[in-house]
Amino acid sequence: MSEASLSMHDAQTRRIRRRGVAGVLVATALAAAPLLLLRAAPHLPNLSLVVAAPTRIQLHLTAAVAALVIGTVLMIGVKGTALHRTLGWAWVVAMATTAISSLFIREMNHGAMSWIHLLAGWTIIALPIAVYAARRHKVSLHRRFMTGLFVGGLIVAGGFAFLPGRLLWRVFFG
Numbered sequence: 001m002s003e004a005s006l007s008m009h010d011a012q013t014r015r016i017r018r019r020g021v022a023g024v025l026v027a028t029a030l031a032a033a034p035l036l037l038l039r040a041a042p043h044l045p046n047l048s049l050v051v052a053a054p055t056r057i058q059l060h061l062t063a064a065v066a067a068l069v070i071g072t073v074l075m076i077g078v079k080g081t082a083l084h085r086t087l088g089w090a091w092v093v094a095m096a097t098t099a100i101s102s103l104f105i106r107e108m109n110h111g112a113m114s115w116i117h118l119l120a121g122w123t124i125i126a127l128p129i130a131v132y133a134a135r136r137h138k139v140s141l142h143r144r145f146m147t148g149l150f151v152g153g154l155i156v157a158g159g160f161a162f163l164p165g166r167l168l169w170r171v172f173f174g
Contacts, residue, residue: 049171057167060101064158067094071150079139088134092127095149099123108166116160123153 050061070091077084099120106113130145161168 045171046174047171049167049174053167056101056104060098060105063094063097063101064154067091067098068154068158070094071154075147075150092131095123095153096127099127099153116157119153119157123149
């Protein structure tokens with residue numbers, strides 16, 4: 001590779017890393033905003049509520065937390081590496097598990113699905129499209145889908161998990 005190519009690659013890597021860091025900072029701010037607005041009395045999380053929850057909720061929560069951690073690492077890290085591909089597959093499995101398990105969580109609506117289940121449906125459709133785009137080297141399409149799934153499927157939907165009356169509300173503020 002020539003020096004000009006290496007220099008261009010280095011500049012592109014720095015731009016991508018800056019964009020990833022900015023995206024993670026925005027996502028973190030969006031996730032923290034409801035917590036800052038609520039200003040509930042701080043206390044240690046009551047994890048016994050999670051232990052007492054049904055298995056489907058424990059599975060959903062575990063997969064969502066795993067997807068959030070892995071997704072954050074992917075957003076910050078260099079794209080296209082072997083580590084990115086390996087973590088990417090783990091993220092896809094965690095997101096699919098999160099979406100599918102959410103379809104069995106219906107306690108809030110007396111056994112019926114709610115509008116938030118539309119996010120699960122969209123995730124189930126969008127994940128294979130995003131993987132297909134990556135496999136076909138359609139980087140822009142892959143990036144848009146994966147970023148949208150991270151923000152919409154984890155940050156926005158996760159924010160709703162902290163609404164009063166929901167499990168995570170009770171764990172952290174109840």
